[in-house]
Amino acid sequence: MKKIYFESRQQAAVFHNPLKEGRLDTQNIEVRLDPLTGQQSTFNGGLEEKVSILFPETDYAYLEERARATEGTCFMCDGRWRTTTPTYSTDLFPEGRLQRGETVLFPNLFPLASFHAVIMLGNDHFRLMNELDANLLEDALSIAIESFEQCHRHDASLRFFTINANFLLPAGASLIHPHLQLLGSPFPGTHHQTLLERSLAHYQKHHSCYWLDLLEEEQSREERMIARMDDSAWFTAYAPTGANEVNALWPRTSHFLEWKEREIRQMAEGISRVLKGYHHMKFSTFNFSCFSGPVDQWSPEFRCFLRLVNRQNIMAHHRTDDYYFQKLLKNEIIIQRPEKLASKLRPFF
Ligand SMILES: [Zn+2]
Numbered sequence: 001m002k003k004i005y006f007e008s009r010q011q012a013a014v015f016h017n018p019l020k021e022g023r024l025d026t027q028n029i030e031v032r033l034d035p036l037t038g039q040q041s042t043f044n045g046g047l048e049e050k051v052s053i054l055f056p057e058t059d060y061a062y063l064e065e066r067a068r069a070t071e072g073t074c075f076m077c078d079g080r081w082r083t084t085t086p087t088y089s090t091d092l093f094p095e096g097r098l099q100r101g102e103t104v105l106f107p108n109l110f111p112l113a114s115f116h117a118v119i120m121l122g123n124d125h126f127r128l129m130n131e132l133d134a135n136l137l138e139d140a141l142s143i144a145i146e147s148f149e150q151c152h153r154h155d156a157s158l159r160f161f162t163i164n165a166n167f168l169l170p171a172g173a174s175l176i177h178p179h180l181q182l183l184g185s186p187f188p189g190t191h192h193q194t195l196l197e198r199s200l201a202h203y204q205k206h207h208s209c210y211w212l213d214l215l216e217e218e219q220s221r222e223e224r225m226i227a228r229m230d231d232s233a234w235f236t237a238y239a240p241t242g243a244n245e246v247n248a249l250w251p252r253t254s255h256f257l258e259w260k261e262r263e264i265r266q267m268a269e270g271i272s273r274v275l276k277g278y279h280h281m282k283f284s285t286f287n288f289s290c291f292s293g294p295v296d297q298w299s300p301e302f303r304c305f306l307r308l309v310n311r312q313n314i315m316a317h318h319r320t321d322d323y324y325f326q327k328l329l330k331n332e333i334i335i336q337r338p339e340k341l342a343s344k345l346r347p348f349f
Contacts, residue, residue: 003206004217006238007033032239032334036198036210041239043334051335055243058284059315066169066314067126067176076120076177081106085118092154098147101139105147108181115151115158115184119144125177129167129286130279132178137268144182145264148256151184152295159294160188161256164287170318171285171311192291196302203301211249211303223339226274227349232266234274234349236338242309243321243335244283246274246345250304254293259304267306270349274308277348285311 009031017025030043047054071077075084085106087096098105102122119140121132141163148161164181166173173179183189188196202210218225218235226234231252237245248270250263267290278286288308293299312321325331 001206003202003208003213004035004210006035006217009033030334034237034239034241035214036202037194039239039241039330039332041237041241041332041334043337047333047335048337054333055321055335056313056315056318058282058313060284062316063168063284063314064126070176071125074125074175074177076175076179077123077125079123081120092150093147098143100143102136103140103143105143105182113183113185114155115147115161115182117144117147117182119180119182121178121180127178128279129275129284132272132275134265134268134272137272138265140180141264141268142261144180145256145259147182148184148295152257156296157186158184159296160185160192161292161295162189162192163256163290166287168285168311168314170314170321171287191289195291195305196293196299199299199301209301209303211305212251215249215251224342226342226345227270229266229270231262232270234270236342236345237307238338239332240309240334240338241307241332242287242311243333244278244281244310244341245338246308246341248290248306248308253304254299254302255295255297256292256304257295258298263304271306271308273348274345277345278310280348281344282313283310284314287311 011029011031013027013029015025016022027044027046032041032043033039034041075081081104085097086109088107090096104120105117108116108118121140122136144163151158161182161184164183166181167178168176199210206213215233219228224236224238226236226246231250233249233251235247237247248267253259253263271288275286286308288306290304290306292304293302312318325333
């Protein structure tokens with residue numbers, strides 16, 4: 001029995017098109033279904049040439065102006081984080097915060113989970129995506145994993161962790177200063193739970209791990225593979241959940257507490273390379289979430305997994321990219337074919 005199925009449904013929309021002198025126009029629409037979740041992602045080839053309507057270009061002058069205007073009041077800048085940010089109890093972290101290089105971890109003032117930490121990514125208030133280098137990310141991810149170890153040791157009920165990022169305002173960040181967000185909870189969030197449940201269902205049905213089956217399939221097809229490193233694999237999503245989605249998979253680890261320096265280094269390295277590629281395509285914002293299985297057991301059905309997507313490019317009066325189609329109907333629009341995106345990103349690895 002085939003284990004991974006890349007389902008695609010075709011439709012046609014027919015109408016008299018004023019852009020084509022009122023002639024009857026037929027536009028072909030492809031709806032792709034994610035092989036694990038069934039999530040639908042829709043592609044209309046006609047949109048590829050009209051991306052600027054859905055996804056206007058970055059206004060770098062505006063970005064620079066916003067960065068300069070917010071620097072003076074930023075609570076992270078000029079070492080202000082030392083007095084402005086909260087601290088954890090010393091039995092969790094002896095210093096109250098964790099620090100490595102230019103990165104600092106402290107509690108979010110308005111937490112959304114028992115453990116909700118922020119990591120400041122360096123002293124610079126403003127960086128473009130291509131300036132988030134692997135060493136900086138490696139420092140941040142090292143303290144992220146260290147914090148998960150400490151949290152779980154301190155309270156064994158905290159089993160579900162994610163590493164997340166909102167980069168710049170259209171991606172939901174409330175400040176320009178680059179940072180990561182960590183969540184730790186006794187139960188997984190909605191999408192995290194879906195991933196875990198569907199992975200288990202696949203394991204029970206096929207007696208194999210969905211994520212390894214997916215990797216084998218993507219490697220044999222090649223068209224969406226970006227790079228294979230020793231301990232991680234990077235590829236574009238067949239049915240993306242956001243613009244220009246890139247996925248990464250750690251085939252040997254089911255949860256974050258199994259991560260050693262190599263896994264951390266490869267996440268840092270991979271993200272920084274994808275961001276250089278995005279920047280080259282003049283994209284300026286992103287979100288990512290990296291998922292782990294429960295940290296108190298080896299889960300044969302799950303592997304650590306990352307989703308990285310672009311959001312609307314930064315510009316004055318930017319329009320949201322999350323409207324009824326995404327927010328309520330839970331579909332996504334494919335603005336560029338995942339196979340084409342993979343070919344554009346390969347040179348950065
Ligand atoms: Zn700042």
